[in-house]
Amino acid sequence: MPSAPLSPAQIKALYADAMALLSKGQPEAALPLFGQVIESSPNLAEPRWQAARIYGEFDMFDRALEQASMAVQLKPAEPAVWSTWADLAALSGNADAERTFLDAIKSADLPPPLRIRLQDRFGAQRQASRPDMTGLPPPVLAQLSRHLSEGAFAAAQKAIATLLPKHPKSAVLHAMLGSTFSGMGRGADAIAALRMAQKLDPYYAEAWLNEGNEWRRQERPEDARRAYRAAIARAPDLEQALVLYATIQNQQSQSAKALPFAERAASAYPKSLPALIALGNTLTLLRNHTRAAEVLERAVTLSRRKSTEAMVMLAQVYTHINRDGDASALIEQVLALRPDHVLALTLKGSLLQTAGDFDAADAAFRQSLALSPTDGELFRSFIVGYKVKPGDPIVPQMQAAMARSDLTDRSRLSFAFALGKALEDQKDFAAAFPYIRQGNEIVRKLHPFDMATRRAEVTAVQSAFRDVDWAGIQIKGANNSAPIFVTGMPRSGTTLVEQIIASHSRVTGAGEVALLQAACQKLIFTRPDRYDDARRLSDIPSSDIAAMGHDFLRQMGERFPGADIITDKSITTYMYIGLVKLALPEARIIVVRRDPRDTLLSIYKNRFPEGTHLYAYDLRDLAEYYATFVEMVEFWRSQTPDWFTEVTYETLVANPEAESRRLIAACGLDWEEACLNFHQNKRKVDTLSVYQVRQPISGGSVKAWQRYESQLAPMIEVLRDRGLLPD
16 A cells, blocks of 8 residues: 655655765665655655665666666756766666667757766776876876886976976876875875866766775775776776776675676776786685686786786685696796795695695795784684694794784784684683784774664564465475585584585585575565565565576586585575575575584684674674574574474584484485595685594584683673573
8 A cells, every 4th residue: 555645844854864864874774765755756856866876886776777867857957967877877887778878868958068078988988088188298298107107206296296387277187196195105195186186077087096096005995995986987997997996895805796897897808917817806705716717717828827916816716626736836836936925825825724734734824924924814814724832932923913003903903813812722711812802802893783783684584484384385497406505603513514514425515605695685685775675475476586596506506517416504594594495495404503602702713704794793792693593593493394404513523423424314315434534525625613624523612611701701691681591
């Protein structure tokens, strides 16, 4: 039943509230308010324009372009609306969207110079801007460019100071001045000069590109991301902007968002080494190792085997597709070219560590540590797979590094986690916990977390799936393959369980894939303010559910050709158990449980990839998050009790053979002794448990929380209040 129309006063108030949220940096909260205004008054251009911009920010380009087009129809003479439509078409990378825009602007009631500038980004200025050079002698500009490329910044500044009084409105000179200041380390002056260039020529893409470069230099990735995005909007095939935007997104654990831009760079510049490396890195992070290898092999060939970056990345990928010999050969070639190549030495250590050769890994890591004594993340990577013995000089070495006043927060937090692990290895638990706490506090400062968002997500998922006749649903065309999903809280034993299953001769362990889980989210949550707009299962076409399963298996087939049964150890599968089983009726789902005090302590002691598991860095949030995990498992138990099997970590380590046999049977497999000898499995394991997974089952980590009982009091208090402590 449609809602009653809003009065003009209500519309005005709603719009004002939405704009206030936008000004506070809350576009996801503003969007539904704009939506209400649009629904009540569809002929208003302004809310459609704002909605288009927000949808674009969330890369929801179909909706963004639709709203921008409608806004233009309602205000056809408004330049800002046309500019937004052009930006969105450029960012989308969609050829049809470009054609639609170009067809519309031919008859636009706009000043001809503006129309030409908006069109040219899809033509003559697709790969680079053409700013106004009037009055600037080409030899002078060439000399300035040489100064900048050679790092002669004082000479460049002097030359620009001579030219600017004669050409005060030259965007090119101001942009060059910005690059000069950036090279001199004068960040604020650089940004001011580049902003002036942008003001003088709003379509000068390179001014935004250089701003992004300056923000990167200042280690402000979000500002850099926005600047690179603005550059792409003005020149959709600007190579460096595409490559660096993808790089920033990858560094912020947003590789799915990086992929379209990396693809565009490699497509537009097939012989560009930076573009191929960016695409290869993105595919690697997305665990599409087969395709990543193809891309990086092209990069290595293009460089005539001289690009150590491409070679190291390709070596890493080779280890994931069982080409260890090729990986080792590449690493040795890199080290022959550059014996002090820290990344190559580090990767060599990591790969040996992952493969279980800890002695050889130790030697490689020690070399790289000596070369980079203040790189906290390098030390942390080493310590993850290394048992620190009493008296090891690496502990005072790390403590001395942490005492440096010039250490970055990111390096400091990595040292803190590394020292916590090292001191634990030495059984000095009293000294370990302050470092563990310090590391968590730094991450929390860098990445705030709001538990209300998580609660909203859980509520929305349950609302979407409650009161469904699960047993009566038949999805026509659903795939009958039987992948095995292992899920649970991080650090609960999911890696151990997957390793046991993957030791079976019919099974290939894929690790944390997360493709199907992401697809489930897209089916349920269709807006960036998704927790307010969840679709019920009855609203999702069965064909979409079937297609989701087929797409997952197709992608797994591409990544693991010839595999019989694949395991997916994606943590969040427990959120969507019913939907996963509808898409793949023969799938087996294993939920791993462990004493929450041990689980949450283990989470708290470890550093996760940037931007992920942000609840993990506060003791109370950890306990509250665990409560939502239990709530979701209990929800599915009430809805689909026979659709998953639970494994308890403590029972597994106490009775490994009996529980392993039960586990393998639950997966629909015949027993094989190799499953009990999982620690002999040489498959590559990407996990924080890289050392433990190479050892036989033991109960050494059971009740580890007792070592820190007093320090964990805030967490234990929440667990007790929620009734989640074991009997």
